[in-house]
Amino acid sequence: MQRRIVSLWFPRLAAERSLRARPVDAPFALSVFDRNSERIHDLSPSAENAGLQRGMTLVHARSFCPDLLTRPADPVADQRFLGLIARWATRYCPWVGLDGRDGLFLDITGSDHLMGGEAPLLDDIRTRLARAGLTARLGLADTPGAAWALARFAEGIAPPGELLSRIGPLPLTALRLPDPACTALERLGIATVSQLHNLPRATVARRFDRDVLFRLDQALGDSPEQISPLKEEQSFAVRITLPDPIGLIDDVMAASRRLAEHLCDRLEAAQKGARLLRLTFRRVDREDHAVELKLARPMRDAERILALFERGVEKVDAGYGIDMIRLEALELEALGLRQLDRAEGREKDSLADLITQLGNRVGLENILRFEPVESHIPERSFKLVPAAYSTPATAWPYARPRPLRLFPPEPILARGSEPPSRFRWRGRALTTFETEGPERIAPAWWEDNESWAHGLRDYWRVATVQGQRLWLFHTPQHPAWFVQGEFG
Amino acid sequence: MSLPFSSVYPLKQSRAHEVCGDGALAFAAIAAGEVKGPVVWISDNRQPTVNPEGLVPYCDPGRLLVTRTGDQLGVLASAETALRSGAAGLVVAEIGGPIGLTEGRRLQLAAEAGRTTALLVIPEGAGSNAAETRWRCGGVPGPGSPRQNQHDSTHWRWSLIKNKIGTLSEWVVRWDAASHRVIVVSEARG
Numbered sequence: 001m002q003r004r005i006v007s008l009w010f011p012r013l014a015a016e017r018s019l020r021a022r023p024v025d026a027p028f029a030l031s032v033f034d035r036n037s038e039r040i041h042d043l044s045p046s047a048e049n050a051g052l053q054r055g056m057t058l059v060h061a062r063s064f065c066p067d068l069l070t071r072p073a074d075p076v077a078d079q080r081f082l083g084l085i086a087r088w089a090t091r092y093c094p095w096v097g098l099d100g101r102d103g104l105f106l107d108i109t110g111s112d113h114l115m116g117g118e119a120p121l122l123d124d125i126r127t128r129l130a131r132a133g134l135t136a137r138l139g140l141a142d143t144p145g146a147a148w149a150l151a152r153f154a155e156g157i158a159p160p161g162e163l164l165s166r167i168g169p170l171p172l173t174a175l176r177l178p179d180p181a182c183t184a185l186e187r188l189g190i191a192t193v194s195q196l197h198n199l200p201r202a203t204v205a206r207r208f209d210r211d212v213l214f215r216l217d218q219a220l221g222d223s224p225e226q227i228s229p230l231k232e233e234q235s236f237a238v239r240i241t242l243p244d245p246i247g248l249i250d251d252v253m254a255a256s257r258r259l260a261e262h263l264c265d266r267l268e269a270a271q272k273g274a275r276l277l278r279l280t281f282r283r284v285d286r287e288d289h290a291v292e293l294k295l296a297r298p299m300r301d302a303e304r305i306l307a308l309f310e311r312g313v314e315k316v317d318a319g320y321g322i323d324m325i326r327l328e329a330l331e332l333e334a335l336g337l338r339q340l341d342r343a344e345g346r347e348k349d350s351l352a353d354l355i356t357q358l359g360n361r362v363g364l365e366n367i368l369r370f371e372p373v374e375s376h377i378p379e380r381s382f383k384l385v386p387a388a389y390s391t392p393a394t395a396w397p398y399a400r401p402r403p404l405r406l407f408p409p410e411p412i413l414a415r416g417s418e419p420p421s422r423f424r425w426r427g428r429a430l431t432t433f434e435t436e437g438p439e440r441i442a443p444a445w446w447e448d449n450e451s452w453a454h455g456l457r458d459y460w461r462v463a464t465v466q467g468q469r470l471w472l473f474h475t476p477q478h479p480a481w482f483v484q485g486e487f488g
Numbered sequence: 489m490s491l492p493f494s495s496v497y498p499l500k501q502s503r504a505h506e507v508c509g510d511g512a513l514a515f516a517a518i519a520a521g522e523v524k525g526p527v528v529w530i531s532d533n534r535q536p537t538v539n540p541e542g543l544v545p546y547c548d549p550g551r552l553l554v555t556r557t558g559d560q561l562g563v564l565a566s567a568e569t570a571l572r573s574g575a576a577g578l579v580v581a582e583i584g585g586p587i588g589l590t591e592g593r594r595l596q597l598a599a600e601a602g603r604t605t606a607l608l609v610i611p612e613g614a615g616s617n618a619a620e621t622r623w624r625c626g627g628v629p630g631p632g633s634p635r636q637n638q639h640d641s642t643h644w645r646w647s648l649i650k651n652k653i654g655t656l657s658e659w660v661v662r663w664d665a666a667s668h669r670v671i672v673v674s675e676a677r678g
Binding site: 353354355357358361366368369370372382384392393394396398404406467468469485487488 | 510514528536537538545569574576626627642
């Protein structure tokens with residue numbers, strides 16, 4: 001089947017996007033900072049009629065057209081907008097690719113009959129885009145190259161097989177050639193595509209870049225050209241628009257329930273679980289309120305998700321009412337189907353829910369678990385890891401009694417290598433009653449640890465008459481005494 | 489008339505209890521070892537967490553879910569959330585300052601709603617009247633107490649200083665590692 005390609009060109013994409021958001025009547029231009037001055041990036045037809053053109057400095061343009069209105073350009077948003085149009089264009093055919101910064105290719109092979117033929121299809125595209133406030137130029141031909149040329153230089157349809165006859169009279173720039181090549185060819189008196197086509201190929205190839213023949217072949221269909229369709233992004237977002245605004249918590253939760261069920265069905269079909277969810281409420285006064293939910297485990301259980309959202313939803317100020325609710329899964333993780341376990345599964349679920357609830361209050365990174373570390377240094381023998389991203393440690397080694405609370409060493413006044421019989425600690429006078437020790441711990445010489453600068457430590461467990469049981473150590477290499485822990 | 493230890497310990501379930509004194513952490517660690525299910529241990533950032541190696545004789549540190557919050561309000565709010573969810577076997581909250589009757593009562597209600605026991609580690613004299621029981625724990629001082637020749641034969645004096653449903657008393661107890669439980673050494677004088 002003969003391929004049929006539509007090329008869509010938006011000559012004023014950036015300006016029209018900006019005008020769609022905030023229309024103005026006056027001559028309008030978008031400015032961009034380039035080569036040390038503000039220059040015109042894109043402009044409206046009325047500004048063009050006033051004699052302005054792209055690339056002109058703004059100062060210059062204002063002297064031509066004093067009532068010119070300008071806004072800064074946003075190329076990133078323009079590109080995103082083009083992506084949206086590309087997605088919209090899939091209503092005509094499944095195969096839509098981006099073409100530079102302001103154009104699209106549509107491979108309508110075999111799908112034009114759905115719109116009643118090629119001409120009605122182009123008319124439909126044009127009308128709908130015009131309704132959206134966009135100027136579009138359309139070309140339809142057998143190859144992307146020819147369609148591109150038609151869209152820019154001679155809008156219309158090239159019937160199947162008639163490529164050269166339609167694009168032959170067009171200037172060389174219609175072949176997407178680089179400017180130096182065009183200039184060089186024009187100096188030789190070659191101004192149109194058909195003239196270039198009539199030249200012997202060998203001489204053109206020798207005299208010019210290979211690009212020249214390559215582009216010509218692409219336009220005439222002798223050399224293939226692919227259209228890369230956009231990657232279909234699986235977005236897990238659902239929304240509900242309400243005819244009348246709602247404000248009661250029960251109503252909002254009921255609407256959210258419908259969204260959550262729908263979203264979870266989709267997550268299940270994709271075998272994924274959400275890790276971060278966002279519920280957005282749009283109020284009638286156009287203000288958005290978003291509630292985010294970070295989950296301790298990926299999940300797709302509508303009931304549990306709703307229960308976890310409840311606390312956040314209660315805080316939303318409904319104002320004059322909410323008329324749109326949107327639920328998005330922002331972070332996903334693979335979550336396969338699994339066999340349900342009767343008791344154990346539920347217990348794990350409730351713990352994960354608890355981690356989520358606590359995490360949304362104090363931050364998921366503050367919900368921690370202990371994990372043993374292989375180190376003989378007491379303060380380094382464990383670490384805290386976020387509970388949401390770990391599983392409980394199973395076996396804890398038990399070697400020697402350790403205090404229940406460790407703190408940074410606090411110096412006390414004492415002498416000798418035996419624990420003092422009386423000392424002051426944290427403002428209290430303590431009398432030693434019983435001691436046990438010493439337990440010598442050597443610093444880890446392979447680690448650079450300032451708190452161990454005093455060298456070896458002889459640890460003593462000291463019970464006092466006052467009831468405290470403390471962990472003292474003596475540093476024989478630099479004689480001093482410290483308290484490092486409390487046994488409780 | 490003396491109050492039997494077994495009537496007040498293990499701690500009554502689905503209630504909020506308080507413990508203070510030098511031995512409060514050991515009391516909490518022993519209580520954590522006696523419940524089934526995960527233990528949520530909430531403290532604020534101002535002091536270091538409990539040392540898991542010190543917990544090993546009493547309970548498995550892997551069961552602990554440590555929650556760190558910025559201030560005391562966060563500790564109370566997290567404790568209430570954890571109690572209400574009912575997922576934990578015990579919620580231990582280390583509280584730095586005095587708490588009011590409202591906060592204490594809220595925790596009590598949350599403990600009842602979630603069927604979870606709460607244990608607040610409080611400074612001396614900082615409890616709330618809503619607590620079910622309050623304990624003061626300390627090492628046994630003075631000569632005459634048995635020698636601590638083994639690490640697991642430490643003696644504590646556990647005094648019941650508030651009891652909603654009974655009289656007060658105190659006991660000298662020790663931890664028995666072999667049977668993994670608390671053993672009353674002697675009925676101390678009140």
